[in-house]
Amino acid sequence: MPTDHVLVVHGGAWAMPDDMVDAHIRGVNNALAVGWRVLERGGSALDAVEEAVVVMEDDETFDAGRGSFLNRDGKVQMDALIMDGATLRAGGVGCVERLRNPVRAARKILSESPHVYFVAEGAEKFAAEHGLPLCKNEDLIIPREVERLRVYQAAQSAAKPDGNHLFAAEETASDDDTISHDTVGAVALDRDGNIAAATSTGGTLNKAPGRLGDSSLIGCGCYADNLSAAASTTGWGEPIMKLVLAKWTADRIAAGNLPEWAAKEAMNYLKQRVNGHGGIIVLDSAGHIGIAHNTPRMAWAYRTTQKQDAGVVRDT
Ligand code: ASP
DSSP: OOOOOEEEEEEEEEOOOGGGHHHHHHHHHHHHHHHHHHHHTTOOHHHHHHHHHHHHHHSTTSSSSTTOOOOTTSOOOEEEEEEETTTOOEEEEEEEOSOSOHHHHHHHHHHHOSOSEEEHHHHHHHHHHTTOOOOOGGGGOOHHHHHHHHHHHHHGGGOOSSSGGGTOTTOOOGGGGGOOOOOEEEEEEOTTSOEEEEEEEOOSTTOOTTOOOSTTSBTTTEEEOTTSOEEEEEEOHHHHHHHTHHHHHHHHHHTTOOHHHHHHHHHHHHHHHHOOOEEEEEEOTTSOEEEEESSSEEEEEEEOSSOEEEESOOOO
16 A cells, blocks of 8 residues: 655754745755656655755755855865665765755665765766766855855954854854754655655865765765665754764664654753754654754744645744
8 A cells, every 4th residue: 555755854053033934944845846747646755855855955955965065175065965765775975065966966876876975076077977967166166155154264363262152042143144054854654654864065165175064974964775765954054973873863763763853862962962953854664753843943844745835933
């Protein structure tokens, strides 16, 4: 018997200002619509999360694809991962600079390579050899981000010692009002009962060149296993990867807990154990969903055959 399909997406967890709420809701809803069409036609969860993430990579609102944050050298450097819960096959790219849609390269790795993870030029070469066009790094840079980096670096002499303030609730400094943390992700359940997850990011503002965050690391920013759950995280990556948070959450679900509870617990654990801030979306192969964040806001949207909703605060 076919399973009822489900799709959940997120567009980053942070102290999103009021004037950016509409763009985020629009963005996650657009991604939801495209991914949902795939599922409705009987497509796979893997295809649905890829297509949903591509929509958000193409949307400059988010920190993924064009419009990503710039690193310390003023370049876009992106990471992405996609994972199939049916087979545990995964594809990841790290520190890519010339791909408009890093998740497409990740998918090619999953589907067409014996390897799981490629970085930098090697990842771009693999993508080009498998039919994906390469762009210039400048094609991914938008004026908003050039200005954001300029302001941030100018203010940095008085800098705070770690990156946690970028995601924290106590943010009041004027420079941080404009800083967004808009990694994107999706988790899906298809009619065959398979789940999948994908996450894509430009990383954190002013990061050191070569810095890799949690987003593209298996079990940290993304994970999928039919026997536990599909999860995608967002937030300051260093604490998240120390806890292998997506897998930690999936393990709680494998142990019999509902995704809703596990997502909330993951956020408590992140805060209590390493003072981390972020958000997570989770889905199990029975169609139960979890959406949680410990930042003031996180853009999210979900759809089931019964219900559809979106928002920037999840408090249930
Ligand atoms: N987790 C991402 C990173 O640290 C950033 C984000 O979620 O916005 O690279």
